[in-house]
């Protein structure tokens with residue numbers, strides 16, 4: 001059986017589902033194909049995969065009707081951020097400096113995913129094919145045809161690859177990538193602390209990587225310790241008490257004693273540049289289009305903006321063919337700079353704080369402290385991050 005669509009989105013992670021939601025009320029016929037059954041809500045348990053969502057993207061998700069579905073007791077706020085270098089450098093950002101309520105909102109992956117999917121299900125006019133996976137694709141002049149593993153065929157004027165860093169669809173389209181593994185993993189885990197975090201996100205640039213403590217509701221924090229593979233393996237293998245001790249000590253016991261509430265998990269880190277974000281009848285969004293080092297917590301934030309910009313281009317195109325290459329190039333032009341800048345900044349910071357000789361260590365720490373003292377530069381950085 002062949003079904004016809006204007007837009008078929010392959011991948012229903014946070015980014016693909018946000019695009020589907022942004023297109024849901026339009027006359028466009030939209031399908032979303034997701035390979036995995038969505039994870040059930042975690043109930044009382046906390047998800048170790050946490051995102052720092054920027055105010056801009058919180059606003060986007062509010063406009064789309066997803067944010068209002070988040071349980072209030074699972075949302076954490078960042079009002080201040082304290083960054084420490086490995087030789088005494090410090091940098092302090094505050095939402096107050098730029099007249100904002102917060103620098104970011106901390107939310108669990110599964111909670112956010114459930115909210116977006118439930119908003120999507122209520123709209124009812126996006127065809128959700130889940131669990132389903134494509135096994136073949138044909139690129140035609142007028143349409144692309146996606147053949148699913150269960151034998152269904154979808155004919156669509158535009159395919160959107162939102163299927164993550166290893167994107168199957170990007171590979172099928174032959175879009176080249178350059179990928180640099182960081183030879184690091186992001187080790188994530190959640191803890192309860194004996195002292196209140198005060199809504200402060202803390203980050204340490206250490207000799208063995210970058211450690212971030214993000215405030216969750218209550219006296220809880222979520223950590224991301226981006227560190228070389230051997231150290232990551234060591235951390236993941238530690239018994240709970242020893243892991244608590246290692247994390248508390250690495251953060252100078254700023255929040256007192258820690259108690260592990262979700263086991264540690266590790267995610268390999270890599271930098272991915274794609275040769276192009278679009279080709280005829282195809283657009284790439286989210287991790288299918290780029291990956292960045294998580295030290296600035298910006299990966300999914302970039303992806304949400306991809307979804308917003310692509311939706312704006314498609315909705316603004318009236319009756320024009322959504323798979324038209326020249327139309328898709330508008331999306332590419334609008335996103336290139338943002339993505340490249342974030343990749344350059346996060347990659348540069350990672351390189352700068354890798355162990356090096358003493359003069360460089362001094363310089364990078366002096367740079368942090370100097371930035372802290374330069375009000376206009378600091379405010380510019382905060383606005384960029386927001």
Ligand SMILES: Cc1cc2nc3c(=O)[nH]c(=O)nc-3n(C[C@H](O)[C@H](O)[C@H](O)COP(=O)(O)OP(=O)(O)OC[C@H]3O[C@@H](n4cnc5c(N)ncnc54)[C@H](O)[C@@H]3O)c2cc1C
Nearest residue numbers: 011013014015035052164186267286287297298299300301
């Ligand atoms: C340790 C760590 C910490 C991070 N912290 C942050 C943070 O604080 N803030 C932030 O902004 N970002 C953060 N990121 C980045 C963030 O995790 C990613 O950018 C984000 O998950 C990308 O979302 P996505 O929807 O593009 O891709 P994914 O989350 O990878 O979703 C892809 C979806 O496609 C589906 N899929 C895959 N292949 C197929 C197929 N062939 N057919 C059908 N479906 C398919 C998958 O099942 C999945 O649901 C972090 C990353 C790491 C590693």
